Amino acid sequence: MKKVLVLFAILTVSLGFALDLEERAAAFLESLASGEDFLLWEQGLRDKPNSSFKLLEGLNHLFIFGEGLPTPFEYYQPGNVSPEVVEEIASWVLSR
Numbered sequence: 001m002k003k004v005l006v007l008f009a010i011l012t013v014s015l016g017f018a019l020d021l022e023e024r025a026a027a028f029l030e031s032l033a034s035g036e037d038f039l040l041w042e043q044g045l046r047d048k049p050n051s052s053f054k055l056l057e058g059l060n061h062l063f064i065f066g067e068g069l070p071t072p073f074e075y076y077q078p079g080n081v082s083p084e085v086v087e088e089i090a091s092w093v094l095s096r
Contacts, residue, residue, distance in 0.1 A: 052092060056084055 038055050045051040060066040064079035 050096075054088055056082065056088070059085065 038053070042053045045053075056063075058065050058067075059082055060070050060074055062074065062079070063081045063085040064074070064077075065082065066074055066077075
């Protein structure tokens with residue numbers, strides 16, 4: 001009986017930990033999708049003269065258009081870097 005209780009306790013703690021991680025991951029992804037992380041980077045680097053920021057709506061971290069929350073499946077979707085990203089980077093480089 002003690003072995004069953006210990007196993008039950010381990011499974012309960014493990015499940016609770018896994019659910020907590022899942023909730024944290026979902027919250028993180030929502031913050032990414034909302035642009036909250038963008039604002040944090042912008043605030044943190046605003047005093048750096050060699051930094052500039054522009055939020056390009058609808059692009060994922062691969063600079064490819066996506067919808068909804070990011071998922072690992074995005075790595076398997078064909079796509080091209082947005083021309084707007086290429087133009088922004090080229091403009092930034094040429095201005096330096």
